[in-house]
Amino acid sequence: MSIDRRTLLTGMAGAGLAGGCATTGAGSRSDPRGRPNILWLVSEDNGPFIGAYGDRLAHTPHIDAMARGGLLYRKVYANAPVCAPSRFCLLTGIHPESNGPAHHMRADSTLPAFLKTYPQHLRAAGYYCTNNEKTDYNATVDPKAIWDESSATAHYRNRPANTPFMAVFNFETTHESRLFGVTEGRVKPQDVQVPPTLPDSDGVRRDIASYYNLMEKMDAQVGEKLAELAREGLADDTIVFYYSDNGGCLPWSKRHCREEGMRCALVVHVPEKWADYAPLAMGSEIAAPVSFIDFVPTLLSIAGVEQPKELPGTPFLGRQVARPKPLAFGMRNRMDERYDFVRTVSDGQYRYIRNYMPHRPMGQPVAFPLMLRSYQDVYRRHQAGELDAAQARFFEPRPFEELYDLNADPDQLHNLANAPGQRARVRDFARALDRHMLAINDNGFIPEGAPLEGYEASRVPGAYPLADIMELAAKAAAGDPAHVSALIAGLAATNEVLRYWAATGLVIRKAHAASARAALVDALKRETSPHVRIVLAEALSHVGETALALATFREALASGSEPVALQALNAITYVDPACRPLDAIGRWDKNPGYLGRATRYLLRTAAGAFDPAASLLGPRG
Known part of the structure; x- marks a missing residue:
């Protein structure tokens, strides 16, 4: 590969907001080694509450081991902070807001006839494609029509002999709904650190502790699938991705265009046989932003399938690897029963947020998350006037623009949008976001x-x-x-x-x-x-x-x-x-x-x- 590895590790340091995304190392569309298998292990509703990401309270030994022997992507972002629009992007390779109403949470969008989903592309290239089992595609797509198998029993082992596979296994263990109850485990409520945006209450502590314990259970499921792959004798021929489908599910995270809602985990293992498909040696960390819009191009690059011109993403590994893009874009429109309109962009250090409906608070009442004790505690204390200024922002009108330094202010408490020293940065982010919205024909205003x-x-x-x-x-x-x-x-x-x-x-x-x-x-x-x-x-x-x-x-x-x-x-x-x-x-x-x-x-x-x-x-x- 001709990409400077230091560029990947430093996340385009010094490249600015207009950094390029040209591809290098195109290679042949055929490979004498054949084609690698691809395995996606997908968890739900969790940010990187993972030991490999530096979380000392997390107990995730299997993902940690995968990271030590693979590629750990530090700054990975969903294109929406909730599952359905996020999974639309993962399935199609286009932004949900380009194909309204796919940008709303739970909608029946219709795909244009020319647009194919990634399993359709891979099946046409000879892959056996299975999905076990969640779909949630936010579109009128028939899973049986696009997958070889899509069910609770779908498995790559059912493929014909000598056929490469692309298999997806979805773990719902960490889904938001699992916090409706209590999950006991090694992490106790007294062990957790409560962020300053949340009250230090029993409900908040119990939900955070349960979240860590669910992460441990999910990690064990990842370990089981990796062990199964090894038992089948397929580990040396399979590129494995572990990632989460959107950010976490505690208040201020899922459904919200903040770091907690947008940032996901991603670890990829590329076996030695396919080492040239990886941008760096296994055991490396990559700090440049990666967005879900890049996942379908990456799959196509691995499989040797030409990327359709309508896909805006770029591959981050495979036969073609793109120069890291400096920015990751995200969005929020209707979330469940509540309308909103937010657009955001991050370079991994700063996050710019634009609120087109600033008169609506972040904390609009949504029935589903209100089943969590942490949400109930936040709302109850708001009713009683017991939240401090940082916590009460959840229920207040928002500014049109927000800017946060994620390194200096990881909890995003201090809006820098009007800080004199940040005016140029705000302007550059705003212009980049405008260019992006125009380029993808953002349907969010409709x-x-x-x-x-x-x-x-x-x-x-x-x-x-x-x-x-x-x-x-x-x-x-x-x-x-x-x-x-x-x-x-x-x-x-x-x-x-x-x-x-x-x-x-x-x-x-x-x-x-x-x-x-x-x-x-x-x-x-x-x-x-x-x-x-x-x-x-x-x-x-x-x-x-x-x-x-x-x-x-x-x-x-x-x-x-x-x-x-x-x-x-x-x-x-x-x-x-x-x-x-x-x-x-x-x-x-x-x-x-x-x-x-x-x-x-x-x-x-x-x-x-x-x-x-x-x-x-x-x-x-």
């Missing part, structure tokens, strides 16, 4: 369920003027009163998405948008998009138009569209109680999905009966 969603619909010339939308959305989210006139003008735009963000900007300003009252009323009279009408109603609720807001919310709740109803419930959560049509909301109380969860929170809050420990999950909870 309201869920609107006609423009999707890889192809959003690329029809003129249909989705993303540069103009991004400019207006930045003005909307920045909250500057000087932009009110531009937002009022945007209410009359011909494009639905522009009108949506103009209205959102007026929601963000709340009563400070009083000068837009007449414009909002006029806009509602002519507006035909149900998504825009909801945002207009929320804006009107803040400037004294209670009757109009109530009538519009009722209309949305009766629309028959679940995304529209859910967007209405989200808006109603944050308006004055006088603007809440509680009689119309009650129809969703028995709904087992996201509509029911949002409804139950609203009804209990309105009755003064919200108890963080009382499940919001409903009939299937």
Whole structure:
């Protein structure tokens, strides 16, 4: 390989935000040795709570041993801090936000006909591909159509003779839901260190201890699969990946575009026979950022399959290896029943975060994580006014931009976005993020369920003027009163998405948008998009138009569209109680999905009966 190994180890030190990503060492598409097997061992909802990453409390001997004899990637990032969008990226090799609604948590996106999943590429190249067993692809993909086997019994040993395999084994041991109970083990609640963002409570300590004990159980499962591979006599012919599918599941992590939610573990072992497929010798550590968007190109590089031009990632090992990219990008949109819009980028030392809905707090109430004792303790103490300033940020409006030095401030307590010495860095990160969003045609600005969603619909010339939308959305989210006139003008735009963000900007300003009252009323009279009408109603609720807001919310709740109803419930959560049509909301109380969860929170809050420990999950909870 012609890549400078010191570059890999230092993570593009000195390369800046515009570092290149050219490939080197292309090699032949055929190999006289044949093709290596590929084994993916995938855990859920965990950051690097692993001994090899320096965590002294972790007991993960099998992953640690794999790291000592393999490649340890220090800065590995999911493209979304939650499983479904993350796994869409891992399956397709494209960003979920390029193919709306795949960027939302639990959605049925449709792939364009030309886009193939990685098992389809590998099967066409002669690989036997198995998945055991989780899918969660956030798309209308039939697992039986893309895999040779996808089930609880799927296994590489079922392949035809002399056939290379690509096998995935998913371990749900560390999934968020496993913290609904208590997992006893070698780590006790008194042993753990509580981060300053969380209260030092029994529930928090018990969840952290259980998390470590679950990590130990998962590590044993990894060890079993490695031992099985050796017993089958396949270890010398198989490249093995261990990685986690998104960051951890404690408060401030999963679902959030912070280091705790985005950073994952990745250890890769390349046997001696295929040593030239690795960028460094086994036992090395790599500090350059690696993103999940690079995983499919890496698989194709290992298998000798030409990378399709529509895939934006670059391979980090295999027959072709790319120069390390200096930046890893991430996103958040709807998480379960709560809408949000965050974009982030990191070079491994700094993390830049852009909040397009800064008026919504990080700690929007989400039913599923509220099953954790740690979340319940955080919400209970918030209700009692017992959180300190660092902890209370979870429930407060956010700034449009955030910047954290992850080396000096690993808990991301000190926002440097407005620090005089960081202005150039903020500008460079912001420009890099803008370029990325334009390059991938980010669908995140489109309201869920609107006609423009999707890889192809959003690329029809003129249909989705993303540069103009991004400019207006930045003005909307920045909250500057000087932009009110531009937002009022945007209410009359011909494009639905522009009108949506103009209205959102007026929601963000709340009563400070009083000068837009007449414009909002006029806009509602002519507006035909149900998504825009909801945002207009929320804006009107803040400037004294209670009757109009109530009538519009009722209309949305009766629309028959679940995304529209859910967007209405989200808006109603944050308006004055006088603007809440509680009689119309009650129809969703028995709904087992996201509509029911949002409804139950609203009804209990309105009755003064919200108890963080009382499940919001409903009939299937």
